[in-house]
Amino acid sequence: MAKIIAVSNQKGGVGKTTSAVNLAAAFGYFGKRTLLIDIDPQGNATSGVGIDRRSAKYTTYDILVNDKTASECIIQTKFKNLSVIPSSLDLAAAELEIADREKREAILKNAVLPVKADYDYIFIDCPPSLGLVTVNALTCTDTVLIPIQCEYYALEGLAQLMNSIRRVKRVYNPYLDVEGVILTMYDGRLNLTHQVVNEVKKYFPRKVYATPIPRGVRISEAPSYGMPVIYYDIACKGSEAYLNLAKEIMKKERA
Secondary structure, three states: OOEEEEEOOOOOOOOHHHHHHHHHHHHHHOOOOEEEEEOOOOOHHHHHOOOOHHHOOOOHHHHHHHOOOHHHHOEEOOOOOEEEEOOOHHHHHHHHHHOOOOOHHHHHHHHHHHHHHHOOEEEEEOOOOOOHHHHHHHHHOOEEEEEEEOOOOOOOOHHHHHHHHHHHHHHOOOOOEEEEEEEEOEOOOOHHHHHHHHHHHHHOOOOEOOOOOEOOHHHHHHHHHOOOHHHHOOOOHHHHHHHHHHHHHHHHHHO
8 A cells, every 4th residue: 555745845946846756766766666646737747757748638637626536647657667647737727626625625535545555655746835736635645745945945934834734634634744854955065054954953853864965967957858867867966865865765664
């Protein structure tokens, strides 16, 4: 039965989609049957694994609005053990379309439940907002991974995210927990980086992963080729970081 992990931070530009794509690919690379669910209207996770969402028959929009099942929407990627449910630009309007529905917060959960046994891990790339689509992800998921960039205003908006997690846990998903915090755009040469890391560790004691994700040209280039970085250049520092982070998450799982 799959563990479901949502990757969420309503602050844009923190490496959320990059981390969702590359961790999903890394878990697949290590032999784990992995599904990546893209519920961000921007669809960058979809294109990041080489899928043209315009060619997709059904997307996460169809799950939320048109009652399609997850199995109807799954596309096998060309990468090892990695499947995806693509996103759609129509998702931007999905919140309005499902606002009046009964149990609207559990639509994604009910659609994904029948395929949980087919995977070891399911990653959900959330939109950079805390609306009804993200609430669907938090209701569906077991844990939340939070990417935080090692820059000024790193903790900006995190209080709202944690309030949303607590609210969903109280009302819809009593088992919801924070999986951990990923430090992104890390540059150990900068004093600012170390200051931010210390701040984040105070805010999230015992939740910050030891493996940071560095800034890297290869990480930035890989999406334009529709590839996770480990398939674009496995020898680069970004690939090494995401593979090590995947190992760290799996090791924590077994502990």
